[in-house]
Amino acid sequence: MTAPIWLLGCGHMGGALLARWLAEDMGPVAVIDPNPRLLPDGVEASAVPPDGRPDVLVLAVKPQVWRAAAAPLLAQIGPMTLVVSVMAGVTTADLAAAFPGAAIIRAMPNTPSAIGQGVTALFTTAGDLAEGAGEALFSAAGATVWLADEGDFDAVTAVSGSGPAYVFAFIEALAAAGVAAGLAPVLADRLARATVTGAAALAAAEAAVPAAELRTRVTSPGGTTAAGLAVLQPGLAPLVAATVSAAAARSRALG
Numbered sequence: 001m002t003a004p005i006w007l008l009g010c011g012h013m014g015g016a017l018l019a020r021w022l023a024e025d026m027g028p029v030a031v032i033d034p035n036p037r038l039l040p041d042g043v044e045a046s047a048v049p050p051d052g053r054p055d056v057l058v059l060a061v062k063p064q065v066w067r068a069a070a071a072p073l074l075a076q077i078g079p080m081t082l083v084v085s086v087m088a089g090v091t092t093a094d095l096a097a098a099f100p101g102a103a104i105i106r107a108m109p110n111t112p113s114a115i116g117q118g119v120t121a122l123f124t125t126a127g128d129l130a131e132g133a134g135e136a137l138f139s140a141a142g143a144t145v146w147l148a149d150e151g152d153f154d155a156v157t158a159v160s161g162s163g164p165a166y167v168f169a170f171i172e173a174l175a176a177a178g179v180a181a182g183l184a185p186v187l188a189d190r191l192a193r194a195t196v197t198g199a200a201a202l203a204a205a206e207a208a209v210p211a212a213e214l215r216t217r218v219t220s221p222g223g224t225t226a227a228g229l230a231v232l233q234p235g236l237a238p239l240v241a242a243t244v245s246a247a248a249a250r251s252r253a254l255g
């Protein structure tokens with residue numbers, strides 16, 4: 001008997017989701033990937049689709065290759081299959097054209113999903129059953145947000161899909177600045193990571209407190225933080241706006 005969930009592409013994102021589905025006993029999952037990057041222990045992958053038909057097909061290959069990657073299994077996908085895409089830029093119209101009659105969900109998760117701390121934006125017009133299945137798949141990986149407008153996906157991808165990379169880049173920059181200020185690299189890296197994770201945990205724990213107020217609580221008048229923020233803040237907002245704008249434009253282009 002074939003597995004109910006098929007995962008096409010088991011790389012950084014597909015592998016992160018797979019880890020959560022297995023942790024939550026949502027398997028078995030058939031992994032289709034000739035060269036899986038993040039295959040959990042005890043799971044096998046195949047370069048070709050299994051026999052039969054899946055209940056759910058999850059597309060987690062790169063947007064540039066999805067049509068070729070899906071071609072070998074198109075005949076196995078019908079109106080009883082839920083097709084879930086996590087691919088940047090690929091629209092539900094593109095997916096519906098490739099999988100006629102199938103229920104379609106478009107999703108944009110992020111890699112903290114690997115530890116159940118992701119956030120996934122979801123969109124479907126396929127109705128309550130599809131929504132329930134999508135909610136089950138992605139709430140296993142963290143928070144979920146349902147979009148009313150599919151047009152929001154480019155901005156969502158630029159903010160929360162790509163966002164973890166911006167935070168990791170900030171950790172890198174903070175650690176490098178610590179080294180430049182005289183710290184040993186190991187110490188600077190440890191301080192930078194712990195500062196970002198601690199601040200993020202505080203922002204989550206104090207969800208009702210605006211981020212600006214959390215910032216103010218660190219900033220003693222005339223103190224060190226004020227001196228640092230006077231340098232950081234004027235450039236930060238335009239830099240982040242340009243960053244998100246570039247990522248959103250790339251999402252549109254991938255589509």
Ligand SMILES: NC(=O)c1ccc[n+]([C@@H]2O[C@H](COP(=O)([O-])OP(=O)(O)OC[C@H]3O[C@@H](n4cnc5c(N)ncnc54)[C@H](OP(=O)(O)O)[C@@H]3O)[C@@H](O)[C@H]2O)c1
Pocket residue numbers: 008009010011012013014015032033034035036037060061062063065068069070086087088108109110111161162
């Ligand atoms: N990474 C993220 O943070 C993130 C977040 C949200 C959404 N996404 C979306 O998730 C998708 C995957 O991204 P990723 O970062 O996980 O990429 P990735 O790490 O490169 O994973 C893609 C996997 O698909 C495999 N693959 C390539 N051709 C295939 C085929 N014909 N059949 C089956 N598998 C094939 C790749 O193998 P090879 O390495 O041999 O090519 C790789 O193992 C993208 O569409 C992206 O937009 C990613």
